[in-house]
Amino acid sequence: LKQFSIMKSMRIHSYISRISKITILSVIFIGSSNAVQVSLNGSEDLHVIGNVTYNYQAPSPAKVGFQAGVPIVCSSVGSSVSQIVFDATDSNDLPIQTANNAVLSTVYNPSQNKVSIHTDGTIKCATETGMHNDVILMTGFEDALNDLEVELQDSNGFVFPEIVSVANQQIFSYRYVVRNNGFVDVTGNFEEFYNLVPSSPYFSGVGGTDWTCDVGVATFGATNCGDVSFGTDLVSLQNAFIASGEELIISVSRIVEIPNGTVGEPIEMLAAAFVKNATDTLPFNNVSYKIIQTTTNIAPTIDFSSMNAFDEDTGSAAVDFTVTDPNMNDADIEVTAISSNPSVIPNSPSNIIISHNGGSDRSIQIVPNPNANTENQSATITIIADDGITTTQQVFGLDINPINDEPSFSFVCIDNVVDSLTGQVTCNDSNVPEAISLDDFITNIDYGNLFESNQKTSEFLISIANDPDGIIHSDIGGHSVTIDPESNRLQFSLVSGHYGTASISVQLRDDGGTTNGGVDLSQLQVFNISVPIPDYQFIATVSGLPTFESFSLRLMSGGQTQGLTPISSNGVYNIGQLTLGSDYAVSIDGATAGATGCTIDDSGDSNPGNGILEGTNLNANVNFTVNCL
Structure with a gap:
């Protein structure tokens, strides 16, 4: 057996700083009788990083057996059809059933198995020290069911499309969901890596806290983010605890930085969860790898047709429309709307209702003020789509039918x-x-x-x-x-x-x-x-009454006294009234000694000369005189 070391330059970068990014490749050949045997498409050119020990054997096809002293994760790169497929046999060359489309991540546990790996695409792998190209680690297949899953989502919780493009100075928001799908509570670390080239596009912080960690909504156990729950650089969770069936959510915001002349160069992101207290025996989903394309900023597009007329005192039907932006995830486009006539449509969320239906899909519903319509005035709605850099507007008119209200x-x-x-x-x-x-x-x-x-x-x-x-x-x-x-x-x-x-x-x-x-x-x-039946008045004109003398005028109808008016001086007196058709009689009562000569002029009635004014079937006012001679 021979022992030696190899130094080799690679396009591999740990996120040390944005100015200097250095990686050292160290490979040590040491014989090992119980190492796992591995081949990558029959290739001898395996690149490994970290404390890796393996046994090189010359016979063709070349096989490499190795042991790893650190946890490591791998993912296929490219389209969804580019997968890593494991073809495994045990030491007796009997097939071992493994998961297709798998990515392997584990704390190393040596076994006697030998594994052949075949892939139709490049393999990206990482240890907790950085991101690496073409790194392979295989371990034995344990019986315990532990499964830690990592899913990359947009800020609204939707899985990113296959191709994601960003533009300079755009705020790029996303989140990682780390789930424990197994039956064993796990403790582990979570690391985020960028494969960056100096003077190429990269992410910078947005100021303050760039990422935060929190437990998922359906969390009932002791799940927690470990030693730190927020940061201003790459995501790095240490000693996180995730109970069986629960999850952590890591929300991230970055500013896209695209140096001059580098539009089109990608930013590579890889994140992985490393189980520390157990072996992850379903290791095909605890890594996330994403190539973020860079492009010149293009304003978002609004695809809205029109809104049908609707009646006053009702709301419009919800109208679906889409907003798209090649520079960002459509779900993250901010959409607002304003009214040109607040007296008809107030600028409030309860009157202009915009719903986010996932991805690029939105809908808008209009609720006008009570009794408002567009019969004698106009109203338009402006939809605004904002990608954080530029905005796009689309205006549409409203036709609100008047409904005549009851006067x-x-x-x-x-x-x-x-x-x-x-x-x-x-x-x-x-x-x-x-x-x-x-x-x-x-x-x-x-x-x-x-x-x-x-x-x-x-x-x-x-x-x-x-x-x-x-x-x-x-x-x-x-x-x-x-x-x-x-x-x-x-x-x-x-x-x-x-x-x-x-x-x-x-x-x-x-x-x-x-x-x-x-x-x-x-x-x-x-x-x-x-x-009403009219009342007729009885008006007396008194003349010649000596000073200090007096009498009263009595008005009677139907044998009953209707009024008794005292008279003590000359003048005109209203002594009462009777209704239409009444019979009547007016007489002098209680005359003093000097007034005994006072008489009523009754010359016009039916019985003149008796000193009493009499009549029947009253149909007019009665004016008469009283003379005191």
């Missing part, structure tokens, strides 16, 4: 009383009746909402709800009661000699129409017109 109104007065003698209308809605005008009888008209304030009254629908005494006359163009839709003036005619109360029903119709289920007719409202 409403009020009457100036509900209980309207008409004096049949004077025609004066008095409102009795309050305890203090007051005279009103019928010129603006309709008030507080609301055509539905602020956006319908330009509407007008089309007509008033009027009907006589109740008129038991027949006080309303149909002589206004054939209509009993009318309200002018422009002036809101109320008109009606009364039947002479009829007294009582009529109820009038009114509805207002606006000019907004009923399209799309609109409502143009108000609720029914009712007001009253009352014509």
